[in-house]
Amino acid sequence: MTGPRSWLPVPPLPVGVAVELVNEWAVTPRQASARPWGGHPAPDSPYRMRLHETWPGGSRLADEEISSAAEEIHAVFAAEPGEARDAVVDALVDRVGLVPRLDSRGAPPRLGWRAAADAPPLLAAMLATVLDALTDPATRSAGLCAAERCADVYLDTSRRGHRVYCSTRCQTRERVRAHRQRRS
Numbered sequence: 001m002t003g004p005r006s007w008l009p010v011p012p013l014p015v016g017v018a019v020e021l022v023n024e025w026a027v028t029p030r031q032a033s034a035r036p037w038g039g040h041p042a043p044d045s046p047y048r049m050r051l052h053e054t055w056p057g058g059s060r061l062a063d064e065e066i067s068s069a070a071e072e073i074h075a076v077f078a079a080e081p082g083e084a085r086d087a088v089v090d091a092l093v094d095r096v097g098l099v100p101r102l103d104s105r106g107a108p109p110r111l112g113w114r115a116a117a118d119a120p121p122l123l124a125a126m127l128a129t130v131l132d133a134l135t136d137p138a139t140r141s142a143g144l145c146a147a148e149r150c151a152d153v154y155l156d157t158s159r160r161g162h163r164v165y166c167s168t169r170c171q172t173r174e175r176v177r178a179h180r181q182r183r184s
Ligand SMILES: [Zn+2]
Pocket: 145, 146, 147, 150, 151, 152, 165, 166, 167, 170
């Protein structure tokens, strides 16, 4: 017989950091990229620094733990919006035991999250962040970069909501490619 499940509050993680963790540590973007893999970001990389500054315990996390959480969250972005994505999120929510909690430390009180004490803490935090972002009216869409050989994720919070690339670098690369194709 197992005892009752216990919960721990999930410290908030900035959504920009969550997206960055997915794009720098997940396995799928690495495999899609045409560039040779140079290893996980170094301890003094800007990605590691931002994780360290924004999330308690971030500096103690092993690359494998970040990578496995990042890959699980990548699947949320990769899923078609609608029933398919909802099912991916539901399964993750069940696994980490994510439940809402009232956080009244500030005014007005806000909706926070708790997760099962035995769940990977970073996965719980990334999932909570992505849930908040996907249900934010300012988020127009979420998905995978449309550029060739790129599987990085993006969240579109632009007013027009036409974003399809992860970065201006990919957008420029695709524009140049399309231009060359038209000329040949
Ligand atoms: Zn891209």
